[in-house]
Amino acid sequence: MSLLDEMNQKASALGIPLSAHLDITWRCNERCVHCYLDHDLKGEMSTEEIKGVLKQLANTGTFFLSISGGEPLLRRDCFEILEYARSLRFNVKLKTNAVMIGPKEAQRLKDLGIEQIQISVYSHRPEIHDAITKLPGSLKRTLDAIRRMTAIGLKVSITNVLMKHNVTDGRHVQKLAKELGVSFVIDPTITPMLNGDRSILSLGLSGKELEEVFRTEELVGNVGEYCAPSTAPDEDDLDGHSCSAGHTLAYISPFGDVYPCVQFPMPCGNLRTQTFHDIWYGSSALNELRSVTLRDLPTCSSCNHVASCSRCPGLAYMEGNMRGPSTADCEKSYARTGVPSANMLLKKSLPPMHNLVQISMPA
Amino acid sequence: MPFADKYVAKATTIASRLLGEETIIMSTLDSTLFSLNPTGSVIWENADGQTLLSRIVDEKVCTEFDITPEQARADAEEFVGQLAEHGILVVSDQPILQ
Numbered sequence: 001m002s003l004l005d006e007m008n009q010k011a012s013a014l015g016i017p018l019s020a021h022l023d024i025t026w027r028c029n030e031r032c033v034h035c036y037l038d039h040d041l042k043g044e045m046s047t048e049e050i051k052g053v054l055k056q057l058a059n060t061g062t063f064f065l066s067i068s069g070g071e072p073l074l075r076r077d078c079f080e081i082l083e084y085a086r087s088l089r090f091n092v093k094l095k096t097n098a099v100m101i102g103p104k105e106a107q108r109l110k111d112l113g114i115e116q117i118q119i120s121v122y123s124h125r126p127e128i129h130d131a132i133t134k135l136p137g138s139l140k141r142t143l144d145a146i147r148r149m150t151a152i153g154l155k156v157s158i159t160n161v162l163m164k165h166n167v168t169d170g171r172h173v174q175k176l177a178k179e180l181g182v183s184f185v186i187d188p189t190i191t192p193m194l195n196g197d198r199s200i201l202s203l204g205l206s207g208k209e210l211e212e213v214f215r216t217e218e219l220v221g222n223v224g225e226y227c228a229p230s231t232a233p234d235e236d237d238l239d240g241h242s243c244s245a246g247h248t249l250a251y252i253s254p255f256g257d258v259y260p261c262v263q264f265p266m267p268c269g270n271l272r273t274q275t276f277h278d279i280w281y282g283s284s285a286l287n288e289l290r291s292v293t294l295r296d297l298p299t300c301s302s303c304n305h306v307a308s309c310s311r312c313p314g315l316a317y318m319e320g321n322m323r324g325p326s327t328a329d330c331e332k333s334y335a336r337t338g339v340p341s342a343n344m345l346l347k348k349s350l351p352p353m354h355n356l357v358q359i360s361m362p363a
Numbered sequence: 364m365p366f367a368d369k370y371v372a373k374a375t376t377i378a379s380r381l382l383g384e385e386t387i388i389m390s391t392l393d394s395t396l397f398s399l400n401p402t403g404s405v406i407w408e409n410a411d412g413q414t415l416l417s418r419i420v421d422e423k424v425c426t427e428f429d430i431t432p433e434q435a436r437a438d439a440e441e442f443v444g445q446l447a448e449h450g451i452l453v454v455s456d457q458p459i460l461q
Contacts, residue, residue, distance in 0.1 A: 003396050007387055014383055063380040063387055091378035091389050113376050113391035155394070 007063075011248045016061035017280055018248040021262055024050060024081060025070040025254050030097055030133040032120075034163055034203050036193045037070060044254040047077040049272070051084050053252060056276040058088040062250075066118075068095035068262075070254070079108055086112050093118055098145035099138055106148045116155045119146065122165070124172040132165055146180055156182040162213060163190055163203040171218050186219055189328060192318050194265045204328070210335035229337045233307035238295040242313045246289040250280065260289055264314025266322065289313070292323060299325050303342035305333040366443045367420070367436055372412030372459040377451045379407070390451055397451065402428055402435075403442055410452060412459030416443060 001009075011018035025044055026037045045053070057065070065085055072078050073096055085092050094109065095118045101109070109117065119142060123129040129139035146156050158180075160166075160173040170186050177184035190204035205213065213219060220226040241247060246260030246268075253259070256271035258279045268286050269279030280286065292313070295301050300311060303325075310333075315326035325343035333341055340348075373379065379388040386399040386407050399407055405427060409419045420439045425432050446452035453459055 003398055007382060007396075007398070010382055010385075016382065018382070058380070061380060061382060063378065063382070063389075086378075089373075089377065089379045091391075113378075115378070115389070115391055115394065 008244070008248060011061070012244075014061075015281070016248065017057070017250045018062065019064040019066070019244065019250075020057050020062045021066045021068060021249070021251045022050075022053070022057075023068050023070060023252070023254050023262070024072050024078065025075050027074050028070045028097075029074060029099065030071065030135045030138060032133050033165070034132070034161065034190050034200050036191050036200070038193070038195055039070065041255070044075075045256050045271075047080060049256065050077075050081055053256070053271055053276065054081075054085050054088055054090070056271075057250075058090065060277055060280060063091055064093070065090040066093045066095060071097055071100070073100040073105070079105075079112075082109075082112055082114065086114075091115050095119075097133070097138065097142060098149075099135070099141040101145040101149065103148060106145070106152060106154065109149070110152050110154050114154070116157055117149055118157045118159060120161060121158045121173055121176070122161060123169040124176045125169065128166050128169060132163075143176075143180070146182060150181050156180070157185060158182055159185045159187055161190070162186060162188045162205060164205065164209075165203070167205055167209050167213070170213060171216065174218060186213075188213055188332070189312075191263050191315065191328075196318070198318075201328075207331055207335050210332060214332075214336045227336050227338075229339050230305045230308040230333075232304075233294070237307040238301065239293050241290075241293060242311050245314060246286050250276075258283075260286065261314050263312060264317055264322075266314075266317055289322065297323050297325075299343050299346060300341075304339055305330075305337070305341055309333050309341075366440050366447075366454060367415070367417040369416055369454045369456060370412055370414065370458050371406075371410040371416050371419070371443055372453045372455075372461055373407065373410055374451050374453050375461065381408070388451055390449065392450065395449065397446075397449070402430075402438070406439060406442060407452075412453070412455075412461055 026039055026041055028039050092114050093116045094114050098119050122132045126139045130136055149156055158177045160170055162170055174184050188205055188210060190201055192198040192201060214227060215223050217223050245264050249261055251259040251262045258268045259265055266285050268283040294306055300306050309329055311329045312326045313322045315328055316322050316324045319327060330341035330343045376391050377388050378391060379386055384401040386404040388397040402424060405423050406419055409423050416439060420435050424435045443452060447454050
């Protein structure tokens, strides 16, 4: 077990939120077609409120801190917040589109000891990337900033979110990342908007397209191993949890709302009226989430994929039940292995849609 | 001159947090991860740049742990040497302002 795994295990046992994701704004200078945020909401926390939150997170044991948005650099106090976070000795990652990072900003990030800059690059083709961000010239500005940052030794990671617009571009972005000397992550998941609007899910890849992605050796490595059917779960698997959300990970919105994860909009409390400590340890919603093991999931516990599924409880929550399946993950497991999930089999066994009701009229 | 007669301070190029009784440290320069045991954590927490290592050992380590002063000083010397070698602890003859 690696030292990092040991840390996570210990944090989980002690109930410590080792990682926190803090969005300091939802405003953005891009309008990505698949974005799940409402950019026009008002009432962001002030600089002092955010500093207070950071102090509370440090006191509760948070070590890994992701500062994100929206575009965090749209806040004039972004560097003041980053500097304060570093003074509290957080390991800080910054999620940004980088279009506002010039030479001065890059050097400041380097001097502050920011661990990693995480940037979404949707395509190697400007016409595709810019069509997704709806900001003309954005790919060039982002790539210029990446070169600027790597030149002075900043660590950069590119995430390539795959959707219908750019389904064939993953390998090319991966090659671009290699040329730039940065790490590369591919993400084929489109999530509903946090306000519940699910219309953007139509931008996601079809089952056939997912299959092709999962069988691309350059992207997944050993295809045979990656796409192998899951092995049966053991007792330890069934006693485990789906992910770290609410266990060692917390999400905080620009308005002080606390959720288990940015993809899990279950209200747990608000930092304008409660302390982080009280929310983290006292929220009935969080405590209920923590009590759920894979064994407790009515459909997924009997699924072939339960031990290896990337089931997101937040996406399940947005479908109506955090103990239920996450359809997007069922589709991914099926596309990867060709084995239908328990949820898919259950849906197939339901009566056909034309027999929704039977009416017997009196004679 | 041994480290005991020097001032020690946490480098600014690190991230760190107390996790239970242990301390996790990551170098922002090369992402190397360190874990300090409870004794090392006491030295780390008190490495403020204003206190001599010998005083940290005598007043904090020896009072909190069942260890002889000689052994504690020897362990602290080795500990500080290791962390300084990795650049996560700064050692100086003079108090360190940060």
